[in-house]
Amino acid sequence: xxxxxLLIAALTxxxxxxxxxxxxxxxxxxxxxxxxxxKEIKDEATKELLEEVIISIKTEIDSLEKVYKASxxxxxxxxxNINSPKPNLPxxxx
Amino acid sequence: xxxxxxxxxxxxxxRDDKTYLIFYNPPHVYIDIADNLSNNFLLxxxxxxTFVDKWIVEYNNREYxxxxxxxxxxxxxxxxxxxxxxxxxxxxxENSSNKYMYYVAxxxxxxxxxSNVKPNKIKKLLNLTRKVNGTPIKVKExxxxxxxxxxxxxxxxxxYNLIQRARTANIWGLLQLGx
Numbered sequence: 670x671x672x673x674x675l676l677i678a679a680l681t682x683x684x685x686x687x688x689x690x691x692x693x694x695x696x697x698x699x700x701x702x703x704x705x706x707x708k709e710i711k712d713e714a715t716k717e718l719l720e721e722v723i724i725s726i727k728t729e730i731d732s733l734e735k736v737y738k739a740s741x742x743x744x745x746x747x748x749x750n751i752n753s754p755k756p757n758l759p760x761x762x763x
Numbered sequence: 764x765x766x767x768x769x770x771x772x773x774x775x776x777x778r779d780d781k782t783y784l785i786f787y788n789p790p791h792v793y794i795d796i797a798d799n800l801s802n803n804f805l806l807x808x809x810x811x812x813t814f815v816d817k818w819i820v821e822y823n824n825r826e827y828x829x830x831x832x833x834x835x836x837x838x839x840x841x842x843x844x845x846x847x848x849x850x851x852x853x854x855x856x857e858n859s860s861n862k863y864m865y866y867v868a869x870x871x872x873x874x875x876x877x878s879n880v881k882p883n884k885i886k887k888l889l890n891l892t893r894k895v896n897g898t899p900i901k902v903k904e905x906x907x908x909x910x911x912x913x914x915x916x917x918x919x920x921x922x923y924n925l926i927q928r929a930r931t932a933n934i935w936g937l938l939q940l941g942x
Contacts, residue, residue, distance in 0.1 A: 714855035718868040
């Protein structure tokens, strides 16, 4: 396997892993947001603690999203590059 | 009371130079030494020293004041609120409108703040939500409180795994695993 194909294989796995992590964290994020918005929480301490956790999870998701987008751009370029016909290399004649 | 409880009860003694762990899984309360082999990870890896408070325990019809870390279903709690911080504490828990949600928020806060802790140790901490060992005891400050909840350990473990994967995901590492 040449370097480009190896990188494409690695990026495919990496993008899949990032996507699974983001989806998982997003589920926890939404669950905590629901807690925060529920009428059952009336005290400030729980609200403040939940808000801090929610902000931290959001920061984590945002950071993963940036890495995901950047990695996907590289992946797209590599795919485009690998599918385009190879330019004719100049031959050396003796 | 089981045979193990009776055995522990006979052996247990309090010392001023020791730090203890109070396992509070209402309505059960147990006490154990913090720096023994099975509990030491809570001090060395989790650095729960910051949660040490003085508690009054009743044992064999005698009262003792001990330096201890209170673990409420595995969540360390300070006795009182510390102004300017969001450190989980018994005061806020008692005043919360929903004890379960305060506990969940506290556990997520704890798991977010932990780093470089091995997953098996996290599992060990989360197992404290279900089963604890030690000597049964009464804690004066906890008497008459109604703080029973039913924590969901798998949700917390899933969250911790995701956070760790988010922080360690590595493109070449994944390729090695894939191959």
